[in-house]
Amino acid sequence: MNPKLTSICDICITRNLNPEDYANDAVATFAQSLLYTFVGAKKQDQSGFIVKNKKDRKKYEAFLQDYDGNEIARQQIKRSDLNLAVIKSEDGKLNYVPNQGVTFEQNLKEMDLEINFQLNEVDFIDRERIRAKYKYRCQYCGRRGRSVDHKDPVSLSHNNSLDNLTLACAECNRIKSDMPYKLFIQLNDQISEINKKLVKYEDALGTLREEFEHRRRYLAAQVHLKGVINDPELNAIRKQNKSLQDAIDSLQSDYDDLRQTRKTYFDTGWRLARIKENKDII
Known part of the structure; x- marks a missing residue:
């Protein structure tokens, strides 16, 4: 049976929306290149967006990317529960829209999603030691930073030793998330x-x-x-x-x-x- 790709995401499918009513040029092109069946409309209707504000759509997109890239979150929060929380937020039943200016943990809390990040148990003295060692400079991009980062993601390694710690700015720490250290360094060295x-x-x-x-x-x-x-x-x-x-x-x-x-x-x-x-x- 030929695989199918739909024009809408799993959140919209949770809403019982019909993919044939929505267009998605990017997915259509991807499906065509892989010889998959595309289920969706041919012409994009901008009024079809559930979230009308483009900036808010970007915020939801960033929030979902944070979830997809965080092993601890995926272990503790089912995707179906995450989708329902996003739907409540989009519909105004939850008076909060994910904010890229705060941590992923804070966004989860505001979205009524419980998670335990206590795998990251680096004490205050060790954090200050790392900050002093690297003179408050991000070891990935060179900007000012205070975020003590695990080279190998703590969600996978459970390694809080000093050898596994480095200093990052909040932005690099958020981008790296649970990405393997070797891959992040490889990508970072190219830019x-x-x-x-x-x-x-x-x-x-x-x-x-x-x-x-x-x-x-x-x-x-x-x-x-x-x-x-x-x-x-x-x-x-x-x-x-x-x-x-x-x-x-x-x-x-x-x-x-x-x-x-x-x-x-x-x-x-x-x-x-x-x-x-x-x-x-x-």
């Missing part, structure tokens, strides 16, 4: 120039934000001394501050684009590695 750019972006943004904060305090002091709000000199300072803020926003946007591209690179590399190991991918 050393991108990592150097990330460090430059971080340093430049830090310097600009420090300057902006200095100017903001100077403006507040001048307003206090002059006793007025509208003044040619003060307005000139405000104009300079606005230009500086625009420069910061533009640089931050470029920085975020590069970070997202890097994350996609690692996600794709990890996904391809797992597909290569799994002969039966359907």
Whole structure:
């Protein structure tokens, strides 16, 4: 029997939606290349999205990727239970949307999903020792970092020895997740120039934000001394501050684009590695 690929995900199938009502060009192309049957509509209908906000869709996507890449989570939370929690969130029955600015553990908690991460039992002294050893610098990208990371994922190795610990920034720690250390290093070594750019972006943004904060305090002091709000000199300072803020926003946007591209690179590399190991991918 010819394998089938559907246009919708398992969450939508849990909702009892019909794949033939939805299009998915990427899956259709993938099915065609593998000579599989594609079940779905031919024309994409943007109004068919359950989550209308594109940014929110990205948040759910990142949350599901965090789950797929976390062995501890997959061991303790059934995919069916995860799907039901996501559906409750999408439908507004749970007043929370996954947030990429917090940890995966915090997102799970807010989604009413219980998990025990206590396999990671590195005490405070050892964590500070690792931070001091690496001078608060991520050993993967070179940016500032405080996250003590297990080289071999603790969910698989249960190894909390100092030899298995290194320092990472929160972003690299989240991207690596349960990816094998050898594979992550292999992928990371191929983008050393991108990592150097990330460090430059971080340093430049830090310097600009420090300057902006200095100017903001100077403006507040001048307003206090002059006793007025509208003044040619003060307005000139405000104009300079606005230009500086625009420069910061533009640089931050470029920085975020590069970070997202890097994350996609690692996600794709990890996904391809797992597909290569799994002969039966359907």
